[in-house]
Amino acid sequence: MANKEFSKAIKRIRSNNKFTMQEIAGQLGVTKGAVSMWENKGVVPRDDILLKISKLYSISIDDLLGNRVEDEIETVNKKLSYIQRGLEQLDDQQIQKAEKMLKVVFDDIFNDDEGEDDDL
Numbered sequence: 001m002a003n004k005e006f007s008k009a010i011k012r013i014r015s016n017n018k019f020t021m022q023e024i025a026g027q028l029g030v031t032k033g034a035v036s037m038w039e040n041k042g043v044v045p046r047d048d049i050l051l052k053i054s055k056l057y058s059i060s061i062d063d064l065l066g067n068r069v070e071d072e073i074e075t076v077n078k079k080l081s082y083i084q085r086g087l088e089q090l091d092d093q094q095i096q097k098a099e100k101m102l103k104v105v106f107d108d109i110f111n112d113d114e115g116e117d118d119d120l
Contacts (some may be wrong), residue, residue: 002042005066010038013057038073 014024014035020102021035028035028049037043044050044065054061 003044003065004042006044006064007039007042009059009064009066010035010053013053013059014039015056029055 001057009065014021015021016026019027021032021039025032025035029051029052030045034043034045038045045053050061050064053059053064087098
């Protein structure tokens with residue numbers, strides 16, 4: 001099965017590291033022809049080779065295959081980091097005020113969720 005995202009990922013790895021197809025093939029213990037098939041036809045290698053690529057080049061298998069689950073997590077983490085950076089700039093009195101406000105907001109959100117269950 002062809003996977004365009006895998007093809008792009010392998011090309012990007014090779015380009016970023018300035019490897020030839022032969023060099024990357026040697027590192028992974030495959031033929032240059034196999035690397036060519038990955039890049040040009042999007043052929044996905046066996047699981048053991050995917051794992052080797054993942055470990056050798058520090059890239060998740062999800063990223064290699066184009067799975068976007070991590071993008072969603074990254075977006076949430078960025079939002080949380082933004083909030084955390086804002087809170088870190090507050091003094092103790094402002095933190096207490098923010099904590100009270102967040103408690104009210106969270107209580108309201110969670111109470112609304114519980115109320116929706118009652119309507120079922």
